[in-house]
Amino acid sequence: xxxxxxxxxxxxxxxxxxxxxxxxEARKLIALYCEARERYHGTVRHEEAKVLLELRKVExxxxxxxLERLTAAVPGGTASTCTAPPSTxxxxxxxx
Numbered sequence: 465x466x467x468x469x470x471x472x473x474x475x476x477x478x479x480x481x482x483x484x485x486x487x488x489e490a491r492k493l494i495a496l497y498c499e500a501r502e503r504y505h506g507t508v509r510h511e512e513a514k515v516l517l518e519l520r521k522v523e524x525x526x527x528x529x530x531l532e533r534l535t536a537a538v539p540g541g542t543a544s545t546c547t548a549p550p551s552t553x554x555x556x557x558x559x560x
Contacts, residue, residue, distance in 0.1 A: 485493070
């Protein structure tokens with residue numbers, strides 16, 4: 465085992481030990497860690513994905529109704545005649 469060097473001889477300040485956590489602080493840190501881990505790896509992340517999927521479905525249905533309303537106002541218009549570029553759709557896979 466290597467001998468410990470004396471810090472005072474090298475002109476460095478002595479190392480101080482970090483204060484220990486109180487039980488209350490330790491519980492808060494553990495709870496924070498567990499919550500963050502669940503949010504990233506667990507059910508919370510999947511629930512957020514479900515909410516985003518539902519929002520996307522609602523927005524697509526709203527866009528479909530708007531498109532039908534607009535094409536109904538045009539004589540002889542159908543949904544297939546609409547040539548809006550994909551960037552004007554409410555949500556796409558890339559900008560969700």
